[in-house]
Amino acid sequence: MKAAFCTNYGEPEVLKIVLTDKPIPREDEVLIRIHASAVNSADVRVRGLDVEGFMKIVMRFVLGFTKPRKPILGTTFAGVISEIGKNVTKFKKGDEVFGMTGFKFGTHAEYIALKETDVIVNKPKNASFEEASAIIFGGSTAYHFLMKADIEKKSKMKILIYGATGAVGTSAVQIAKYFNSDVTAVCSDEGKELVTSLSADDVIIYSKEDFTKNGKRYDLIFDAIGKLNRKMVKSSLTERGIFSTVGGFEVASETTTQLLFLKDLFDKNKLKAVIDKIYSLDDIIEAHRYVDTKRKKGNVVIKVV
Numbered sequence: 001m002k003a004a005f006c007t008n009y010g011e012p013e014v015l016k017i018v019l020t021d022k023p024i025p026r027e028d029e030v031l032i033r034i035h036a037s038a039v040n041s042a043d044v045r046v047r048g049l050d051v052e053g054f055m056k057i058v059m060r061f062v063l064g065f066t067k068p069r070k071p072i073l074g075t076t077f078a079g080v081i082s083e084i085g086k087n088v089t090k091f092k093k094g095d096e097v098f099g100m101t102g103f104k105f106g107t108h109a110e111y112i113a114l115k116e117t118d119v120i121v122n123k124p125k126n127a128s129f130e131e132a133s134a135i136i137f138g139g140s141t142a143y144h145f146l147m148k149a150d151i152e153k154k155s156k157m158k159i160l161i162y163g164a165t166g167a168v169g170t171s172a173v174q175i176a177k178y179f180n181s182d183v184t185a186v187c188s189d190e191g192k193e194l195v196t197s198l199s200a201d202d203v204i205i206y207s208k209e210d211f212t213k214n215g216k217r218y219d220l221i222f223d224a225i226g227k228l229n230r231k232m233v234k235s236s237l238t239e240r241g242i243f244s245t246v247g248g249f250e251v252a253s254e255t256t257t258q259l260l261f262l263k264d265l266f267d268k269n270k271l272k273a274v275i276d277k278i279y280s281l282d283d284i285i286e287a288h289r290y291v292d293t294k295r296k297k298g299n300v301v302i303k304v305v
């Protein structure tokens with residue numbers, strides 16, 4: 001099968017398209033023919049070992065000292081079950097699924113073998129494979145942080161989403177709107193049209209207005225790109241206001257519950273897949289280059305089939 005191997009840490013050119021053995025599913029595994037994946041901020045961070053100081057050493061311990069121990073990057077996929085192990089009961093051949101692999105990576109390839117108990121669910125009925133692969137990373141992260149802030153239990157929360165046009169941000173805006181929150185999106189001039197199309201109630205252009213100085217207060221400030229800290233936003237929070245960020249040490253969980261939620265939202269037309277660009281697997285270097293700019297709007301999809 002064809003796969004994109006990360007042969008070193010460094011610039012996108014360390015990625016090479018390689019022909020490698022198709023995995024053989026074990027008794028409790030399914031083999032998935034991947035139709036689409038995405039290049040997420042996590043992939044480019046791993047490839048470039050893009051973390052500060054001491055964290056570089058931690059990352060080398062976790063991921064591999066001189067190059068990633070798991071050479072095929074990619075953590076999200078949408079595809080079709082092409083084989084099942086003899087003990088598999090949850091899925092059958094031909095099922096259309098989507099899922100995430102976390103630190104197992106391996107989705108920038110034509111096939112992947114995973115346990116049936118891994119984070120795999122039937123994909124949204126009305127989603128193309130590209131759309132399904134695009135809603136996973138940002139959707140699951142936004143769900144994790146917003147649920148921790150109890151968004152589900154509080155009605156009409158006033159929420160400010162900083163970095164509203166990234167993968168996490170575009171999902172956060174939509175999930176917050178689903179829970180009837182009043183959403184203020186902070187983005188660039190370029191992103192205004194996008195966040196408005198996702199039904200943000202108010203838009204603040206970061207180059208024109210500093211939200212920490214406009215006198216408005218929010219019940220939740222969610223920093224979806226990890227550029228803020230509590231001290232910076234304290235004066236913009238209500239008395240019991242919460243500050244939440246993707247930029248701390250907290251790592252979002254990855255669960256089937258999250259995927260079932262995203263599937264349900266997509267099928268109810270409450271969640272759009274925001275796709276900026278689509279590349280083929282052969283063009284993985286260009287895809288990484290684009291995600292490296294940190295300016296993508298929503299998601300960058302890899303069309304494998």
Ligand SMILES: NC(=O)c1ccc[n+]([C@@H]2O[C@H](COP(=O)([O-])OP(=O)(O)OC[C@H]3O[C@@H](n4cnc5c(N)ncnc54)[C@H](OP(=O)(O)O)[C@@H]3O)[C@@H](O)[C@H]2O)c1
Nearest residue numbers: 041141163165166167168188225246250251252294295296
């Ligand atoms: N803790 C966790 O478990 C976890 C999980 C997932 C992701 N993350 C982290 O979350 C961050 C976001 O991930 P992502 O995939 O959503 O990133 P992304 O899609 O690459 O975010 C890019 C977006 O950020 C916007 N942006 C850049 N600078 C901005 C600024 N100063 N103010 C407002 N918006 C700005 C860009 O728009 P403009 O260029 O138009 O401004 C662009 O649309 C990454 O650092 C990632 O590592 C953490």
